[in-house]
Amino acid sequence: xxxxxxxxxxxxxxxxxxxxxxxxxxxxxxxxxxxxxxxxxxxxxxxxxxxxxxxxxxxxxxxxxxxxxxxxxxxxxxxxxxxxxxxxxxxxxxxxxxxxxxxxxxxxxxxxxxxxxxxxxxxxxxxxxxxxxxxxxxxxxxxxxxxxxxxxxxxxxxxxxxxxxxxxxxxxxxxxxxxxxxxxxxxxxxxxxxxxxxxxxxxxxxxxxxxxxxxxxxxxxxxxxxxxxxxxxxxxxxxxxxxxxxxxxxxxxxx
Amino acid sequence: xxxxxxxxxxxxxxxxxxxxxxxxxxxxxxxxxxxxxxxxxxxxxxxxxxxxxxxxxxxxxxxxxxxxxxxxxxxxxxxxxxxxxxxxxxxxxxxxxxxxxxxxxxxxxxxxxxxxxxxxxxxxxxxxxxxxxxxxxxxxxxxxxxxxxxxxxxxxxxxxxxxxxxxxxxxxxxxxxxxxxxxxxxxxxxxxxxxxxxxxxxxxxxxxxxxxxxxxxxxxxxxxxxxxxxxxxxxxxxxxxxxxxxxxxxxxxxxxxxxxxxxxxxxxx
Numbered sequence: 001x002x003x004x005x006x007x008x009x010x011x012x013x014x015x016x017x018x019x020x021x022x023x024x025x026x027x028x029x030x031x032x033x034x035x036x037x038x039x040x041x042x043x044x045x046x047x048x049x050x051x052x053x054x055x056x057x058x059x060x061x062x063x064x065x066x067x068x069x070x071x072x073x074x075x076x077x078x079x080x081x082x083x084x085x086x087x088x089x090x091x092x093x094x095x096x097x098x099x100x101x102x103x104x105x106x107x108x109x110x111x112x113x114x115x116x117x118x119x120x121x122x123x124x125x126x127x128x129x130x131x132x133x134x135x136x137x138x139x140x141x142x143x144x145x146x147x148x149x150x151x152x153x154x155x156x157x158x159x160x161x162x163x164x165x166x167x168x169x170x171x172x173x174x175x176x177x178x179x180x181x182x183x184x185x186x187x188x189x190x191x192x193x194x195x196x197x198x199x200x201x202x203x204x205x206x207x208x209x210x211x212x213x214x215x216x217x218x219x220x221x222x223x224x225x226x227x228x229x230x231x232x233x234x235x236x237x238x239x240x241x242x243x244x245x246x247x248x249x250x251x252x253x254x255x
Numbered sequence: 256x257x258x259x260x261x262x263x264x265x266x267x268x269x270x271x272x273x274x275x276x277x278x279x280x281x282x283x284x285x286x287x288x289x290x291x292x293x294x295x296x297x298x299x300x301x302x303x304x305x306x307x308x309x310x311x312x313x314x315x316x317x318x319x320x321x322x323x324x325x326x327x328x329x330x331x332x333x334x335x336x337x338x339x340x341x342x343x344x345x346x347x348x349x350x351x352x353x354x355x356x357x358x359x360x361x362x363x364x365x366x367x368x369x370x371x372x373x374x375x376x377x378x379x380x381x382x383x384x385x386x387x388x389x390x391x392x393x394x395x396x397x398x399x400x401x402x403x404x405x406x407x408x409x410x411x412x413x414x415x416x417x418x419x420x421x422x423x424x425x426x427x428x429x430x431x432x433x434x435x436x437x438x439x440x441x442x443x444x445x446x447x448x449x450x451x452x453x454x455x456x457x458x459x460x461x462x463x464x465x466x467x468x469x470x471x472x473x474x475x476x477x478x479x480x481x482x483x484x485x486x487x488x489x490x491x492x493x494x495x496x497x498x499x500x501x502x503x504x505x506x507x508x509x510x511x512x513x514x515x516x517x518x519x520x521x522x523x524x
Contacts, residue, residue, distance in 0.1 A: 156458060158412030159405055175458065177408045195456075 020224030021204060028081070028088075029061040033069030035076045046084045054085040059110060060102075063093030072098055074105045150186065157182060157196065164202070178218055187211065197221075200243070210243040211255070225250045257290075257365040260372050261390035263414075265406030267377030269398045270435040273471055274493075275374035276304045277482040278394065281497030283338035284482075287369035290329065292360075293343035294386035295376035296351055302342040305332065306478025316344035319356035325363055334483065339368075349382035361389050379413055389419050392429045394462060394500075398436045399448040404456055407432075411457065432459035433496060438467045439512035450510055463496030465489050466509040 032038065046053050058081060062072065072094075081088040090108035091099065099109050151165035153172045159179030163170065170184035173191045180196035182188055188200045190212040201208030201223035208222055215237055218229050222245045232252060242255050262275040272295075279291035293301035296316060302308040307330045313323035318341070325341075332338035341360075344351065364371050375386035387393060393414050397407040414428050415421060421428075434453060441447040450464055465471075470487030474480065482497070484490035488509050495505045 155415065156411075158415065159408040161412040161416070175456075177405075177412075177456065179405060179409065180412070193455075 020202075020221070025057055025059055027059045027061040027092075029063070030065045030072065030077075033065070033072060035073050035080065038077070039080050042080065042084060050085075055087060056085070057087045057089050060088060060091040060107070061093055062091055062095075062098055065094075065098075072101065074101050074107070078105050078107070151184070153182075156192070159196070176217075178216075184208070198243075199226075201245075206245045206248075208244075211241075212243075213240045214238055215241045215252070220250070220252070222250060227252070257368040257371045258392060259361060259365075259390050260370060260392045260394060261375055261387040262372060262394050262396060263375040263383060263387055263410050264377065264396040264403070265379055265383075265410040266398075266403045269396050269403055270465070270471070271377070271396050272300050272304050272374050273475065273481060274394065274396050274433060274435065274465075275301060275372050276480040277490075277493040278497055278500070279338060279370070279372040280332070280335060280480040281482045281494060282370050282372070282500075283332070283335045285497065285501065286337065288337050288367065289370045289372065290339045290341060290364050290368045291372040291374060292341040292364075293374050294352065294382055295374065296343045296382060297345065297348045298376065299343035299345045301374050302330075302340060303478060304475050305340050305480065307332070307340055307342070308478070311342045314342045314344040315360070316347045316351045318360050319351065319353065325360065349376070349380070349385070352382060352385040354385065354388065357385050358389060379409060383410075384413065384417060387414055387418055387428075390414075390428050391420075392431065392500075394431045394433050395457075395459065396433050396435055397453060397457070399434060399438075399442070399450075399453055401448070404448065404453055408457060411459075430459050431462035431500070432457055433462045433465065435465040436467045437464050437509070439510060443512050450507075461507070462499055463492055464507055464510050465492045465496070 030038070060077065065072065078088050088107065090110045091102040092110040094102060094109070102109065149167075150169035150171060151163065153163055153170070154174060156174040157163055157172060157176045157180040159177045162181045163183070165184040165186070167185050169186040169189065170182055171189040172182060175192035176182055176190055176194045176196040176198070178195040181199070182190070182196065183199040183202045185201065185203045185205060185208070187208050188198050188210045190198065190210070193214040193216055194212040195216045195218070197219040198210050198212070198217055199221040200210045204223050206223045210220055210222065215232070217232070220227055220232070220243045222243060225245055225248065227250050236252050236254065240255050241252050243250065243252050245251070260278070262271050262278065264271050275291055279289050283289040291301065291305070292315060293299050295301070302311055310330050313328035315328065317323040318325055318328045329339040329341055332340065361371060373386045373390065376382040395407045395410060397403050411430060414430060418428055420426065432453070434450060437450070438447055442449045450461070454461065466488050468487055468489035470484050470489045471481050474484055481487065481490050482493040492509055495508065498505050
């Protein structure tokens with residue numbers, strides 16, 4: 001599980017830096033609404049490795065929470081987790097009602113768009129507690145097909161649309177309009193004009209690259225290191241380039 | 256079954272209602288039974304452009320709310336027997352448009368008409384999404400300037416993801432571009448985006464290029480769809496657009512600036 005916070009504006013402030021970073025966090029995947037059973041089983045787990053859970057931020061995962069199990073008793077669950085020394089800070093994969101209830105407990109709602117697409121894959125995992133590293137391809141619109149380890153987009157990505165290839169590469173063989181956003185955990189390949197934003201290595205993979213045949217992007221980013229349009233030299237615009245990280249410096253280079 | 260065409264843009268003031276009136280009239284004149292619906296509840300304009308504002312009794316919202324039936328609300332155009340107008344309500348707001356209600360009205364209209372033209376309100380909120388939800392075809396009206404092009408692009412994204420066809424995973428909506436208020440002379444001077452510039456960004460099937468023309472405002476003021484003005488370039492351009500929509504292969508007129516002749520240059524014509 002990763003949390004991406006991404007800076008969008010180009011305003012630099014001397015007091016702080018806005019950067020994206022990826023974290024691997026334990027998730028508590030709820031399989032049952034019976035809090036007593038959860039408490040009991042969690043107790044056993046924590047006893048096995050008390051240090052592991054002390055002051056550990058955790059995410060409550062509701063992707064496989066059964067519909068018939070009633071409302072999630074967030075106050076009880078949060079109290080329970082805190083009691084074991086954990087710091088529950090967010091939920092993912094919940095329904096609207098569950099999210100509202102979670103917000104009532106001041107829990108953050110995480111990555112909803114991504115979860116919806118990853119949901120079918122989530123059903124097979126049956127570990128109640130564990131480090132979550134889901135992979136799956138996300139794309140909200142028709143014309144987006146997923147291949148084994150990546151996502152293929154064949155229709156233009158229009159202004160306001162977002163495409164996120166979770167866990168792999170993203171290939172776009174149409175244009176990415178200004179105001180659109182393409183993201184991938186791996187590389188991004190764009191064979192039409194790239195006019196929107198492209199964010200490769202969205203979960204912090206510094207090896208990720210962006211390849212495009214016509215760079216006119218508003219913003220390019222690799223693992224949170226970004227450059228806005230204004231800072232892209234004119235001679236690199238409108239030509240085939242690759243964007244990659246070299247010693248934490250974002251390089252744009254003709255290919 | 257009728258073909259449902261939405262006239263949309265995202266941005267306001269680009270000529271959606273003018274286009275809806277012109278296309279509907281054009282289709283009706285070519286013999287298709289056509290209904291044109293104003294989705295701009297609360298800011299109704301189509302009845303003015305169509306020149307039937309004094310004959311509005313019931314409106315779209317009345318039909319949705321079962322306060323009137325379709326036949327009571329539809330206004331037959333005086334100039335063309337195949338054309339009917341379903342006006343919007345001026346006293347309600349867009350929340351009155353429900354997905355079920357709109358679907359039912361369109362369903363009912365589909366029985367008796369060949370084409371249903373939906374005039375979308377500006378914006379991407381409820382009214383606009385209701386207008387495009389059931390569409391089979393979309394005409395995206397765009398002015399040759401960057402903000403309009405971007406809004407159209409946004410609208411195309413919504414068409415591709417939030418329509419009934421998208422949700423049901425059917426064949427996507429057919430999308431057409433209609434460029435309006437095109438001033439070839441200003442394009443030549445580099446003051447306006449060219450057809451090619453717009454096509455580079457939107458890459459759509461070009462339905463027509465409507466030149467900037469005084470005839471459009473005159474026609475609106477008179478309540479006559481501009482397509483009926485056979486003297487004007489805008490009217491002719493709309494006529495061509497209707498032909499192209501119906502599958503005719505017509506060259507694009509009015510894309511290049513008129514070369515001024517020797518005499519007109521001499522006499523400042």
